[in-house]
Amino acid sequence: MSYQITDMDVFFNPKSIAIIGASESLKFGHTMTKYLLNSNFKTYPVNINKDTIFGNKVFKSINIIPDDIELAVIVVKNEHVLEVVKDSVKKGVKGIIIESAGFAETGIEKFVKIQDEIETIAKNSNIRIIGPNCVGVTNFDNKFTTAEVDFNQSIEEGVISVIAQSGVLGNIFVEWSTSQKIGFSKTITLGNKVDVDEVDMLEYLEKDANTCVITVYLEGVKRGPKLVEVLRKTTKPILILKNGRSEIGSNAVKSHTGSIAGDDKIYDAIFKQYSGIYRVNNFYEMFNIAQAFATQPLPKGKNIAITTSSGSLGILACDEIEKQGLELAVLNDSTIKEMKSISPNWTSLKNPVDLGPSLFMTFSQSLKAILNDENVDALLHIFAVPQQPIKDFSLPITPHLRDMRNLSTKLKKPVITCVFGSRWITEYFLQHSYKYKIPIMAQISHAIKAFKFMYDFSKSNKYLNKNTEN
Amino acid sequence: MSYQITDMDVFFNPKSIAIIGASESLKFGHTMTKYLLNSNFKTYPVNINKDTIFGNKVFKSINIIPDDIELAVIVVKNEHVLEVVKDSVKKGVKGIIIESAGFAETGIEKFVKIQDEIETIAKNSNIRIIGPNCVGVTNFDNKFTTAEVDFNQSIEEGVISVIAQSGVLGNIFVEWSTSQKIGFSKTITLGNKVDVDEVDMLEYLEKDANTCVITVYLEGVKRGPKLVEVLRKTTKPILILKNGRSEIGSNAVKSHTGSIAGDDKIYDAIFKQYSGIYRVNNFYEMFNIAQAFATQPLPKGKNIAITTSSGSLGILACDEIEKQGLELAVLNDSTIKEMKSISPNWTSLKNPVDLGPSLFMTFSQSLKAILNDENVDALLHIFAVPQQPIKDFSLPITPHLRDMRNLSTKLKKPVITCVFGSRWITEYFLQHSYKYKIPIMAQISHAIKAFKFMYDFSKSNKYLNKNTEN
Numbered sequence: 001m002s003y004q005i006t007d008m009d010v011f012f013n014p015k016s017i018a019i020i021g022a023s024e025s026l027k028f029g030h031t032m033t034k035y036l037l038n039s040n041f042k043t044y045p046v047n048i049n050k051d052t053i054f055g056n057k058v059f060k061s062i063n064i065i066p067d068d069i070e071l072a073v074i075v076v077k078n079e080h081v082l083e084v085v086k087d088s089v090k091k092g093v094k095g096i097i098i099e100s101a102g103f104a105e106t107g108i109e110k111f112v113k114i115q116d117e118i119e120t121i122a123k124n125s126n127i128r129i130i131g132p133n134c135v136g137v138t139n140f141d142n143k144f145t146t147a148e149v150d151f152n153q154s155i156e157e158g159v160i161s162v163i164a165q166s167g168v169l170g171n172i173f174v175e176w177s178t179s180q181k182i183g184f185s186k187t188i189t190l191g192n193k194v195d196v197d198e199v200d201m202l203e204y205l206e207k208d209a210n211t212c213v214i215t216v217y218l219e220g221v222k223r224g225p226k227l228v229e230v231l232r233k234t235t236k237p238i239l240i241l242k243n244g245r246s247e248i249g250s251n252a253v254k255s256h257t258g259s260i261a262g263d264d265k266i267y268d269a270i271f272k273q274y275s276g277i278y279r280v281n282n283f284y285e286m287f288n289i290a291q292a293f294a295t296q297p298l299p300k301g302k303n304i305a306i307t308t309s310s311g312s313l314g315i316l317a318c319d320e321i322e323k324q325g326l327e328l329a330v331l332n333d334s335t336i337k338e339m340k341s342i343s344p345n346w347t348s349l350k351n352p353v354d355l356g357p358s359l360f361m362t363f364s365q366s367l368k369a370i371l372n373d374e375n376v377d378a379l380l381h382i383f384a385v386p387q388q389p390i391k392d393f394s395l396p397i398t399p400h401l402r403d404m405r406n407l408s409t410k411l412k413k414p415v416i417t418c419v420f421g422s423r424w425i426t427e428y429f430l431q432h433s434y435k436y437k438i439p440i441m442a443q444i445s446h447a448i449k450a451f452k453f454m455y456d457f458s459k460s461n462k463y464l465n466k467n468t469e470n
Numbered sequence: 471m472s473y474q475i476t477d478m479d480v481f482f483n484p485k486s487i488a489i490i491g492a493s494e495s496l497k498f499g500h501t502m503t504k505y506l507l508n509s510n511f512k513t514y515p516v517n518i519n520k521d522t523i524f525g526n527k528v529f530k531s532i533n534i535i536p537d538d539i540e541l542a543v544i545v546v547k548n549e550h551v552l553e554v555v556k557d558s559v560k561k562g563v564k565g566i567i568i569e570s571a572g573f574a575e576t577g578i579e580k581f582v583k584i585q586d587e588i589e590t591i592a593k594n595s596n597i598r599i600i601g602p603n604c605v606g607v608t609n610f611d612n613k614f615t616t617a618e619v620d621f622n623q624s625i626e627e628g629v630i631s632v633i634a635q636s637g638v639l640g641n642i643f644v645e646w647s648t649s650q651k652i653g654f655s656k657t658i659t660l661g662n663k664v665d666v667d668e669v670d671m672l673e674y675l676e677k678d679a680n681t682c683v684i685t686v687y688l689e690g691v692k693r694g695p696k697l698v699e700v701l702r703k704t705t706k707p708i709l710i711l712k713n714g715r716s717e718i719g720s721n722a723v724k725s726h727t728g729s730i731a732g733d734d735k736i737y738d739a740i741f742k743q744y745s746g747i748y749r750v751n752n753f754y755e756m757f758n759i760a761q762a763f764a765t766q767p768l769p770k771g772k773n774i775a776i777t778t779s780s781g782s783l784g785i786l787a788c789d790e791i792e793k794q795g796l797e798l799a800v801l802n803d804s805t806i807k808e809m810k811s812i813s814p815n816w817t818s819l820k821n822p823v824d825l826g827p828s829l830f831m832t833f834s835q836s837l838k839a840i841l842n843d844e845n846v847d848a849l850l851h852i853f854a855v856p857q858q859p860i861k862d863f864s865l866p867i868t869p870h871l872r873d874m875r876n877l878s879t880k881l882k883k884p885v886i887t888c889v890f891g892s893r894w895i896t897e898y899f900l901q902h903s904y905k906y907k908i909p910i911m912a913q914i915s916h917a918i919k920a921f922k923f924m925y926d927f928s929k930s931n932k933y934l935n936k937n938t939e940n
Contacts (some may be wrong), residue, residue, distance in 0.1 A: 031856070078816055101826060102816025105781070111816075148856040168826065171856040175892040176863040217601035219785065243785045246792035256781030280911065282786075311575070311726030312636035315689065315713045316752075322716035346548055346572025346581075348725040356571060356638065386501070386641040388620035421895070422645040443752065 078102030104258025134191030160185020275460030314352030548572030572726025604661030628653020691728025
């Protein structure tokens with residue numbers, strides 16, 4: 001049986017939704033229920049034990065809802081899931097998201113069997129099923145969500161999409177990234193994957209006009225050869241985080257989503273084989289690098305310039321540049337001369353350009369000289385200034401970010417800022433960076449790795465073919 | 471010429487201080503000047519061009535101050551430093567901190583020569599000199615500082631001390647750590663090290679009653695054999711961060727503090743040779759691990775238990791446990807039985823114990839069962855719960871932290887909490903963790919590495935000898 005990619009649309013833009021097991025009380029699904037019932041999405045709560053939820057009429061069964069239902073979201077206890085899945089099939093839904101946990105991952109025969117039966121239902125119908133053991137999807141473009149995302153807080157949409165196996169982690173990804181002003185287009189959690197898996201979603205996101213970068217959190221894979229084929233075909237950059245590398249870890253994978261983690265060496269080989277696929281070590285790294293892809297032009301070469309207010313952190317950046325096989329840009333004499341004319345005699349103006357505390361007076365002109373230097377392909381700006389002088393003298397940061405953005409766009413050279421210090425200064429930068437779309441990172445290694453992956457992507461067939469076609 | 475270790479006391483508890491080059495305007499030293507002049511430390515501002523600073527009478531030279539001066543802090547321009555050093559010698563000070571930059575690190579002959587002359591002065595007198603190109607010291611025990619530390623904000627003292635080569639980074643360390651509620655005893659920045667170096671300070675901190683953990687940020691070493699001897703002798707755990715590993719990086723070291731980075735393999739071999747010395751990869755890792763040493767009992771074995779609200783993060787922890795050569799604790803049947811009696815049927819109760827959203831109801835009893843299990847030597851608690859349910863239901867975190875602290879202290883088993891999500895939840899934990907002295911980390915790898923280093927330290931001769939003596 002062959003599915004159409006548009007099958008997936010029902011999960012991201014359903015015309016009508018039933019929440020089966022909807023509840024006002026403390027459990028997963030609570031935030032979603034409250035949000036959807038107050039939204040413009042046509043939502044019907046279903047619960048056999050309730051009459052009203054948040055002031056809305058409750059239906060005892062999906063089958064008595066006097067309307068067509070496109071999407072059923074299931075949050076009932078594990079032992080009732082099979083029954084309400086069958087009800088939903090009878091109702092003629094197009095898609096089902098099962099959020100309830102307690103299936104193959106328990107290792108208990110009774111629950112493994114229920115999951116198998118649901119899998120069979122999916123195979124024998126045209127209905128697509130996400131889950132169980134997940135929090136479904138969030139579409140930041142139209143603000144539809146089945147997860148614990150609070151769109152009443154200001155959440156900016158972006159061009160990064162996420163495929164995650166884990167439900168809780170999927171929510172946490174979004175919370176952390178939102179606080180870092182990293183914007184998403186779609187986030188998807190897959191859980192135990194009785195039907196819809198990363199292959200379906202990679203195909204969907206490849207065609208999704210709002211997605212420019214794809215990030216994937218994987219624990220195990222069921223359709224290995226198919227995944228390899230899709231990874232080979234996808235033309236957008238893909239960042240992959242794969243857990244369960246160790247033996248202890250892959251045992252834990254089995255009790256988490258019932259998946260087989262597989263031999264880590266095989267994954268590593270597959271990820272390395274295809275251009276445009278990059279493996280990352282943790283989710284902070286994954287989203288920081290995704291944000292660089294999402295907001296910056298690709299570097300044309302591998303010569304990195306560094307401006308820093310801390311010599312030590314400049315040295316750390318040099319170590320990372322060598323580790324990643326990039327080069328420290330050799331600045332033109334004219335660039336150094338231009339900076340010298342405005343700098344105190346104690347500043348070190350070879351790359352890394354250590355502006356020390358003179359940063360505030362010399363930054364804008366130095367930045368211009370450096371980015372205009374044809375030996376420079378990308379700039380890492382390291383900002384480490386104690387909070388007190390910034391507060392005492394109301395030192396401005398916004399003009400620096402604006403200048404960086406303007407020059408970076410004009411000259412098509414990527415820039416990343418790393419910020420060090422107390423939470424106050426990081427917050428200050430994040431508030432202002434978003435407007436200027438400059439990635440703000442706390443770790444230099446993430447910034448240098450981003451330059452490396454972006455440089456590699458610019459040289460990859462996927463990128464070159466696409467840009468020759470245009 | 472042999473120095474006494476008590477020579478160093480003048481830097482941490484001076485009876486009288488002259489700030490030479492004191493200023494109200496924007497430059498390094500501003501915050502220190504303002505702070506010291508308003509403190510109980512007897513401080514005299516010296517500036518040839520000023521009459522008053524922050525309302526205090528200014529002296530044209532250190533030599534006309536009508537009082538003995540123990541410590542001179544120099545913040546004048548590089549070309550005037552030699553002259554005021556000579557003035558300070560004439561005045562009979564015991565110690566000098568030169569914060570001004572622009573010496574050997576510039577590579578300019580004139581300034582290299584000035585630094586050499588200062589070095590000769592130090593060699594031929596009993597006066598000890600820190601710097602140039604640094605921000606001196608901060609003593610959190612008596613609130614004396616020559617750096618940009620604002621003691622008017624609530625800064626808690628602790629038992630971690632820092633030796634850092636870099637000035638700016640020294641300030642930034644303190645800001646970041648303070649925002650993480652990590653408490654310091656002494657922080658020291660050494661700059662170009664004409665006289666006082668890490669050897670002097672390691673000897674000082676070994677004898678300092680308030681220091682329990684020593685962290686060192688190194689770029690280069692002048693007295694290699696002497697450093698090795700001191701590292702061998704020191705009985706306190708030492709965490710070392712060494713930059714300039716690569717060729718590009720070690721060139722940058724030379725333009726930063728005029729040091730020679732040296733062959734990284736030699737450092738690595740030396741750090742590995744002596745027990746109690748642990749190399750770390752970045753300063754977040756350094757201070758997170760230091761905080762674990764500072765607040766937790768040492769583990770008696772290497773069996774780690776994990777409680778988590780996210781299965782994925784539990785798996786990540788398993789991968790790290792295997793990577794570090796530790797073991798995933800095998801829980802007693804009675805422990806699992808006790809947890810089963812209070813948990814929903816879908817929770818996974820083998821270690822890693824995945825409590826999922828049932829965390830709030832089951833944590834306290836599960837914690838008790840796990841920590842009392844004789845197969846468990848340490849506990850990692852992973853907290854990843856979306857913000858919204860915590861806010862909507864005012865879910866309590868403090869009782870968990872209090873229970874963890876009480877049990878950990880009673881049973882002498884270390885606990886660490888890793889928190890994931892938005893800044894809101896991290897802040898919330900940090901506010902409450904401090905009181906209960908539970909380290910809060912954002913990265914699981916740091917927590918597992920902390921357990922590894924603490925376990926190794928508990929097996930080291932340094933620790934065993936010290937505890938046999940007692």
